[in-house]
Amino acid sequence: MTTSTSAASPSGADERPYSPGLEGVLAGETALSKVDGANGRLVYRGYRIGDLVERGTYAAVANLLWTGDWDPAARLATGPVPDVVLTTLRALPTTAKPMDALRTAVSAWGATQTLDWPPTAEQARALTAFSPSALAAFARIREGKDPIEPDPSLSLVEGFLYQLKGEKPDAATARALDAYFIVGAEHGFNASTFTARVITSTKSDIVSAVAGAIGTMKGPLHGGAPSEVVDQLAKMGTVEHAEEWLRGALDRGERLMGFGHRVYRAYDPRAAALRKVAEGMEHKPEWLELAIQVEDVALRLLAERHPDRPLKTNVEFYAAPVLMGVGLSPDLFPATFSLARDAGWTAHVLEQAASNRLIRPDVKYVGEEERDLPA
């Protein structure tokens, strides 16, 4: 909590609350999710994230976020990519960052849509369905391949992988990625979601909101660095070498990627849900197998070093091996995180619009006093 009130002064000093970073300031209300970091709990509309991963699908979770209704049979497939967007993606440099490509694709898509106020669940659904197709198209185009048309019989994550690779994923692979999409779908007023709500609060459209949110998530202080978890796992190589490597890293004062979280003081419930899915797989991708084994060693070592308050596993520790395990290249991780978060972003857009109020803070002026221009 950094809110403070500057002292009044005879010169009329500002008495408004000063809260740079807005940490601890409740900037609005939501019924979408509750993040209880102290106790390591996360619910979407009251339902525990572990239950949602165990018994739900991304389609059901997205529908829950948009409508408030739990329909385990809800369906959501990838959507078509209009020619405008394909032309744009083909024109981009092959070296363009996938987040830049996704932001541009979403923005161009918006220019083709009629997006009247207020935003609707149908708009949310269409944008969430379009985005995986666009990212998959860019990933193929940059490799000199043709984009693949959506197959409406597939789920959203199956369709995404199919349009990325040209073949349909096996059930375990699809299940792992679907679980990742569920745990990534929503997480309160993080910076990108807050951006989407600020944009919506001016009565702008859902695409402007999501394009802004993608740009926010692009920042490493938000989107994180899941690929660094993979880098560390790659350095260990095998579980046999993990303990030696981990001890060395801790001795050198290096940070273990995938442990510790700004909000979660307890075990991140999203990591727990992803681990559970991984453990239940008959044939695990090798990255997941390695992650499970390394985690146990890392937690033991962290508890040895910091017996008072050991660092706990966070979601990135399992997100990274899931994404590697389903065959995504690390430079696609942040954009894939955005695809998952589309459900939450768009749900926040709907929620903001439903009881809208312009989000417009003030700012503390610390510049020059009024003065004359130099002669």
Next chain:
Amino acid sequence: MTTSTSAASPSGADERPYSPGLEGVLAGETALSKVDGANGRLVYRGYRIGDLVERGTYAAVANLLWTGDWDPAARLATGPVPDVVLTTLRALPTTAKPMDALRTAVSAWGATQTLDWPPTAEQARALTAFSPSALAAFARIREGKDPIEPDPSLSLVEGFLYQLKGEKPDAATARALDAYFIVGAEHGFNASTFTARVITSTKSDIVSAVAGAIGTMKGPLHGGAPSEVVDQLAKMGTVEHAEEWLRGALDRGERLMGFGHRVYRAYDPRAAALRKVAEGMEHKPEWLELAIQVEDVALRLLAERHPDRPLKTNVEFYAAPVLMGVGLSPDLFPATFSLARDAGWTAHVLEQAASNRLIRPDVKYVGEEERDLPA
């Protein structure tokens, strides 16, 4: 001031300050501008907006915002539009909203740039220079015309008008639009600028920040409706009919567009600066001539109706006739406002990055208590 603290309760109710809309919360610091609504004053880095319009240029003002230095000889021309962006703009529907086209063009441009952290004044300059060329290109493409290459010998607003229309503007036209760009360049923590700062605070890039800001300004609660001022002026037609029309509108309880402002209780200093430029012109565009005459009548009537606190002229009252006067179609007004604000947005990006702190408020949870999924 809407900040309040919820009462503590035995169940551990949230005691964090609750401030939906963040009105009156100082969410950061700035040395770029001070908006003193009570006294109708606006300074950029301490310099009065009236002085800046009278003696400065948009190039000098942008340079002042980026660097802190006042250099009246500073130059800023429009920049080139890469083929990627032209291809994208050509692919867009001709019916696309100019704000959607500008957001997409900026986003696509970003995908072609190397934008390492921290953002730089050179990045700010390049983006501010690129944007008018992109908007002009879209405006021509949608009319079936070819885009026009930038002429580096022209100022930014001259270049914008030249690339829009194919002929160089006369001095008075360029001066009027330059004045509009100066008064539109910066205005504290409005919603779009705040969006740019939230995006930057994750260490994302300057293009992501400005693309988000454009999306925010697109909302009618922010970008306003300058074209409505033009509609009202058009209804009056001539100053002779103005008083009758204005009296009728006030009798019907209609709002006079261009009067009253959320922040300015006194006369909006940006309107004053624009009027002064208009009055100094030997040959005024007819829209400006009409606006000047109508304003006097409107202020007299508003003072008659509300002698205790008459509404004062705001910037839109002169922005709209300036933009009409230089030959812009009303559907280009919001995007042209964005071009002007590029200087301020990018200056805020630089300022945020220079002493960065993640902007990440909390949210009040008002949803369902933790519950089981239906069986």
